[in-house]
Amino acid sequence: AGEPAPFSFSGMVKHTFLRRADYLSDLQIVLSDKHERKMSSHMVIESLRPAIKKFAGERNATVKILEIPPGPPVMATMLAEVYGPDRATRQRVASEVYEVFKAESSVVDLDYTWRLGRPRKVYAYDQQKGALLGANASQAFGVGQLIFSESSLLSRGGVSAEDVSVDLSIDQRVRSSSSPFAGQTASSMESGSLNIEQTLQQPVFKENETLYRKNLKPVSYVMSELSGAEEAPVYGILKLAPKIHYPQQTADVPWDTTHPIVKWDGEWFITYEVFRDLGGAFAVVMVLIYILVLGWFRSFAVPLIIMAPIPISLIGILPGHFLTGAYFTATSMIGFIAGAGIIVRNSIILVDFIEHQISNGMALKEAVV
Numbered sequence: 001a002g003e004p005a006p007f008s009f010s011g012m013v014k015h016t017f018l019r020r021a022d023y024l025s026d027l028q029i030v031l032s033d034k035h036e037r038k039m040s041s042h043m044v045i046e047s048l049r050p051a052i053k054k055f056a057g058e059r060n061a062t063v064k065i066l067e068i069p070p071g072p073p074v075m076a077t078m079l080a081e082v083y084g085p086d087r088a089t090r091q092r093v094a095s096e097v098y099e100v101f102k103a104e105s106s107v108v109d110l111d112y113t114w115r116l117g118r119p120r121k122v123y124a125y126d127q128q129k130g131a132l133l134g135a136n137a138s139q140a141f142g143v144g145q146l147i148f149s150e151s152s153l154l155s156r157g158g159v160s161a162e163d164v165s166v167d168l169s170i171d172q173r174v175r176s177s178s179s180p181f182a183g184q185t186a187s188s189m190e191s192g193s194l195n196i197e198q199t200l201q202q203p204v205f206k207e208n209e210t211l212y213r214k215n216l217k218p219v220s221y222v223m224s225e226l227s228g229a230e231e232a233p234v235y236g237i238l239k240l241a242p243k244i245h246y247p248q249q250t251a252d253v254p255w256d257t258t259h260p261i262v263k264w265d266g267e268w269f270i271t272y273e274v275f276r277d278l279g280g281a282f283a284v285v286m287v288l289i290y291i292l293v294l295g296w297f298r299s300f301a302v303p304l305i306i307m308a309p310i311p312i313s314l315i316g317i318l319p320g321h322f323l324t325g326a327y328f329t330a331t332s333m334i335g336f337i338a339g340a341g342i343i344v345r346n347s348i349i350l351v352d353f354i355e356h357q358i359s360n361g362m363a364l365k366e367a368v369v
Helices: 009-014 041-059 087-103 127-133 137-148 233-243 267-297 301-307 314-324 330-359 364-368
Strands: 078-083 107-112 120-122 151-156 164-168 185-188 192-195 204-206 220-226 261-266
Touching: 078 087, 078 233, 078 267, 087 107, 087 220, 087 233, 127 137, 137 185, 220 233, 233 261, 233 267, 261 267, 267 301, 267 330, 301 330, 314 330, 330 364
Parallel strands: none
Antiparallel strands: 078 220, 078 261, 107 220, 120 204, 151 164, 185 192
């Protein structure tokens, strides 16, 4: 509690290493070995979700469940970035997007970035009173730091493997009182000793909101994970995108934000990039293979015969995914491309062998067999 879990790759991406406030907690559960339990780790997590959701609802808390390994390096599986011409418009559109996410049953761990944090109690330094008493702002700041922070004096060894710091602090009853600066004094060249409280204005409460920017553009985030039968981000996009009645894009951060724009990010953006780049590279490679085979066999038809089995490889890939309950992911795409390379190699060897047999006087049918 009040301290982040050990730094990890996932924590770096999701910024969990910043959880240093006393109202932020990490709970890491280590499961028994997979050979010692019947349920998979994912099934364990899915079974815990209702209880955790109930706990969060009763205490007005925000909870997020993270599986290890975490998958792609993203803040969330389903992440919508909302841009707009001004703060009010962006807030309104982001709230509408949030409601769309909330209405979808497969969306879990829903969160957003315009939630207010704990309010701050601000004591402003009164320059006029401070000048009359011969004080300066740094003195008031130093006293405030002493009251509201711990002072680490030294570290000592012992039973612990690492040094343990000895921290001193003002009594908590003083810190949390209505007048924590009462009785706190400082020296002054003008008046000898002065009460710091006299140099401060009445405290005011200010809202605490974190502002987010991406590529120097103000942005609001709606974050969520997917749970249920369809957990791949493409299914989430297909469900949510038609319900959002604003321009949407995936590839780049919008430069023109004079109108509200929703950009999809998260795991869907990673998937989109991989399929786009690998698909484009695959198309270029198909053309190059055709040109190379054309130059070798000196026939326009033979390369087409050699490359014809490539789409047929999906006959094995798609049923295989269906039987094992796996989604067609970026890894599947890489496997498909690798399989296409093997098929082309086998086809080239086969056709070359057939032509060699024909050149030796064998009939076409016998050469193919």
